[in-house]
Amino acid sequence: MASLGPNALARMIDIATVTSYEARDLLFRDGEAAEYFYCVLSGYVRLYRLNKDGREADIRICGPGDTFAECLLSVGDTYYYNSQAAENATVARFELQKVRTIAEQEKDVAKAIIQCLSNYLRSTMDCIANDRLQTAPQRVAQYLLDNCPRDSASASIRLPFQKSLLAGKLGLAPEALSRAFSALRRAGVTVRGRIIQISDISALKQI
Incomplete structure (x- = not known):
C-alpha cells in the first residue's frame, strides 16, 4: 500500500473491509472457496495445515503489516491452508476479484502485488534454508x-x-x-x- 499512487491507494482503501476476530477464531479453512486476501492490522494470525490424522503443521505466523492469501490473486480459487486468530486480531480483507480488476487498470497495484509475492517467496526460501542448515x-x-x-x-x-x-x-x-x-x-x-x-x-x- 505504501508504494501506491493516490488514485490506486484510494481505490484499495475503498474496497477494504476491517474485521476483528477473537483468539482461536477461524478466518477460513483449507479447501474453502477463496474470496479475500488479508492484511493483519493488529494481533497475530496463524496459518497451518492438518494431515488426515489431525496433526497440525504451522506454515507461518503473520503479525501486523503481514499479508496472506495474496497468491490467490494470480492462481487458484480455494484456500491452501487454515487460518486462525492466534490471539485477538484485527485484519483488513480485500475481495480478490475486485483487486484483480483494479490491478488491470492501475499499474501501481500490479507492481505492488508482484513485489509482495516476490518478498514472500524470498522469505519462504530463507525459512527452508534455515530449517535445513x-x-x-x-x-x-x-x-x-x-x-x-x-x-x-x-x-x-x-x-x-x-x-x-x-x-x-x-x-x-x-x-x-x-x-x-x-x-x-x-x-x-x-x-x-x-x-x-x-x-x-x-x-x-x-x-
Whole structure:
C-alpha cells in the first residue's frame, strides 16, 4: 500500500473491509472457496495445515503489516491452508476479484502485488534454508539476535506472543523449543514466561 499512487491507494482503501476476530477464531479453512486476501492490522494470525490424522503443521505466523492469501490473486480459487486468530486480531480483507480488476487498470497495484509475492517467496526460501542448515538452538538464537538492540552487550526481550507460536514460527515442536532454550542457557539466556534475558549477546552469536 505504501508504494501506491493516490488514485490506486484510494481505490484499495475503498474496497477494504476491517474485521476483528477473537483468539482461536477461524478466518477460513483449507479447501474453502477463496474470496479475500488479508492484511493483519493488529494481533497475530496463524496459518497451518492438518494431515488426515489431525496433526497440525504451522506454515507461518503473520503479525501486523503481514499479508496472506495474496497468491490467490494470480492462481487458484480455494484456500491452501487454515487460518486462525492466534490471539485477538484485527485484519483488513480485500475481495480478490475486485483487486484483480483494479490491478488491470492501475499499474501501481500490479507492481505492488508482484513485489509482495516476490518478498514472500524470498522469505519462504530463507525459512527452508534455515530449517535445513540450522539446528533448533541456532534458529532460536537467530530469532533472539534479530530482536536485540544493536550494539548492546546484553538485552531483555519480551516475546510478542506465546512460546507455542514462536515454536510454530521457527518450525519447531513446542518440546524442541524448550530443549533449545535449555541449550542456550550456557550462552546466558534465561526464560521467565515471555521475558527472555540475554546476559551475553556476543556468546549468543557464537551458537
